[in-house]
Amino acid sequence: PQRVLSGVQPSGALHLGNYLGALIKFSRLQHEIPTFIFVADLHAITAWQEPALLAAQTREIAAAYLASGLDPKVAAIFPQSQVRAHAELAWIFNCVARLGWLDRMTQFKEKSGKHKERSSVGLYTYPVLQAADILAYKATQVPVGEDQRQHLELTRDIAAKFNHDYDRPGFFPLPEPMTQGPGARIMSLRDGSAKMSKSDPSDYSRINLTDDADAIAQKVRKARTDPEPLPETLDELAKRPEADNLVGIFAALSGRTKADVLAEFAGKGFGTFKPALADLAVASLGPVTAAMRGFMDDPAQIDAILKDGAERASPIAEATLAEVKKIVGFIGA
Ligand code: ATP
Ligand code: MG
Numbered sequence: 001p002q003r004v005l006s007g008v009q010p011s012g013a014l015h016l017g018n019y020l021g022a023l024i025k026f027s028r029l030q031h032e033i034p035t036f037i038f039v040a041d042l043h044a045i046t047a048w049q050e051p052a053l054l055a056a057q058t059r060e061i062a063a064a065y066l067a068s069g070l071d072p073k074v075a076a077i078f079p080q081s082q083v084r085a086h087a088e089l090a091w092i093f094n095c096v097a098r099l100g101w102l103d104r105m106t107q108f109k110e111k112s113g114k115h116k117e118r119s120s121v122g123l124y125t126y127p128v129l130q131a132a133d134i135l136a137y138k139a140t141q142v143p144v145g146e147d148q149r150q151h152l153e154l155t156r157d158i159a160a161k162f163n164h165d166y167d168r169p170g171f172f173p174l175p176e177p178m179t180q181g182p183g184a185r186i187m188s189l190r191d192g193s194a195k196m197s198k199s200d201p202s203d204y205s206r207i208n209l210t211d212d213a214d215a216i217a218q219k220v221r222k223a224r225t226d227p228e229p230l231p232e233t234l235d236e237l238a239k240r241p242e243a244d245n246l247v248g249i250f251a252a253l254s255g256r257t258k259a260d261v262l263a264e265f266a267g268k269g270f271g272t273f274k275p276a277l278a279d280l281a282v283a284s285l286g287p288v289t290a291a292m293r294g295f296m297d298d299p300a301q302i303d304a305i306l307k308d309g310a311e312r313a314s315p316i317a318e319a320t321l322a323e324v325k326k327i328v329g330f331i332g333a
Helices: 016-029 051-067 085-094 099-103 106-112 121-135 146-165 213-222 234-238 241-254 258-265 270-296 299-328
Strands: 004-008 035-039 076-079 141-143 176-178
Touching: 004 016, 004 121, 016 035, 016 051, 016 141, 016 241, 016 270, 035 051, 035 299, 051 076, 051 270, 051 299, 076 299, 085 121, 085 299, 099 121, 099 146, 106 121, 106 146, 121 146, 141 146, 146 176, 213 270, 234 241, 234 258, 241 258, 241 270, 258 270, 270 299
Parallel strands: 004 035, 004 141, 035 076, 141 176
Antiparallel strands: none
């Protein structure tokens, strides 16, 4: 059977990259394949989170899921910490994954920066917990942004090694990343070589889902660009990361291809393109933002939805965990 699983960390304000790279795919998939979408609170605390803020952000992510079209009667929406099997399975996978595999993870290198010794151990083993998130549901499809491809590869390696070491061919399916489309890698508005991130200290680097029309227009206007008009071809565009990014955002928001957007704007300068992009972003995000605010006005309702989601997700994850424990040789499982 097929299953979809994905999640977003409550580590800061949701941005356009999260929306285009992940969120909008969830609501499309939910009617085709059983879908499990969690709020990754266990992942969020790999970097320090103010407790009251963590709780608020957890509800905000849930509100964004609902606002972007996830139906809690169809998909299971839940906080990761409310399904214990994730953390327990992660321990077993810590003993399957190899240090050499984790040493190659570029996200750890980027996030730990020059302070590797002072990073949490959790930040290092984060991809192992992610493997547990996915494999607890024996998920087959994982809609994520490009930046998660390497972690998905690690999940596949863990699944394959478990199946091999315990001589259970096919016990865990090898999940496929779903990273298609121009929204899969949205870059920072300040730096065309860094992805847009919640954890980027500069708020001008990203468009938040909670930004109002003025903030969106201002951030697009201030986005870093070069002085040249937009080129005719994708090859030329690819040499200009900042311009490429803005055209990519326009394409993703309008459901068009980048080539199609260039056909309209080639030869025009950013004085023309940026206002068009700002208008499009405001028109696309406005309804989502408004719906999100509506859900956030009723935290008790959000908590009830998350609790119900956890109650539906738990038996599935628990069943996998029980099988795994038995396979490993733990008695009483
Ligand atoms: P953090 O900086 O705390 O890691 P983040 O912005 O990377 O936050 P995550 O919660 O780690 O957000 O990722 C949630 C989902 O959003 C993942 O599927 C991830 O691949 C996707 N995503 C994150 N950033 C981008 C981006 N810039 N473009 C497209 N997808 C993205
Ligand atoms: Mg991230």
